[in-house]
Amino acid sequence: MVVLKYKQTAANLKVYYGTCFTLISGIIIFGGLLAPALELKLGLGGTTYADFITSMHLPMQLSQVDPIVASFSGGAVGVISALMVVEVNNVKQQEHKRCKYCIGTGYLACARCANTGTLVLIEPVSTTVEGERPLSVPKTERCPNCSGSGKVMCPTCLCTGMAMASEHDPRIDPFD
Incomplete structure (x- = not known):
């Protein structure tokens, strides 16, 4: 069904x-x-x-x-x-x-990778005495902050999307 x-x-x-x-x-x-x-x-x-x-x-x-x-x-x-x-x-x-920061989704855009999930690694350009060295192709890697998803957990609502996580939320267990 x-x-x-x-x-x-x-x-x-x-x-x-x-x-x-x-x-x-x-x-x-x-x-x-x-x-x-x-x-x-x-x-x-x-x-x-x-x-x-x-x-x-x-x-x-x-x-x-x-x-x-x-x-x-x-x-x-x-x-x-x-x-x-x-x-x-x-x-x-x-x-x-609804949470005012994540607008109820529970997630925020990753600031490190600008919500793309990948980081662009660019090597600095160095020049030699004989002339300029051509630019190398930039390399990309998965963002370690968001694990490539482009979004991170909202710390205000703890991914619930609600305005404020309450003490009754099972994820906030003081005896854990």
Whole structure:
């Protein structure tokens, strides 16, 4: 079984807004235009709601809105809006808990190799009496500071990505 983890962040929150508003717009169009047109023009759904109102001798103003479609549309819009508010609040809470230095990744760029993972070794140029010696090709080696990864552990959050490592973190064990 493949489980995809999707972490909602402030960067992709705009995509989430767009998706929610698209769904809400589609539901409103369905409930306001498509469902009544299908009921009246094609005769789908049995008796029309207007016929039902007439047979019950109720005011014709009630036939303007089908209660089933209206309740479906209103309920769906309400649920989507509530989920959007919950998700926005979760993103804002997570931003406050995030480490300010590594921005929640747990790692910082290696300063020794400038986040490349390799060090360029250049020999000094020496000149001789007869003339200049040509430059040699620079040699590279893996950065011993970050072991070639280009990143080092964030000392502030101890690689947790959280604002401050707590005393309950299992990596900070006083009896170890």
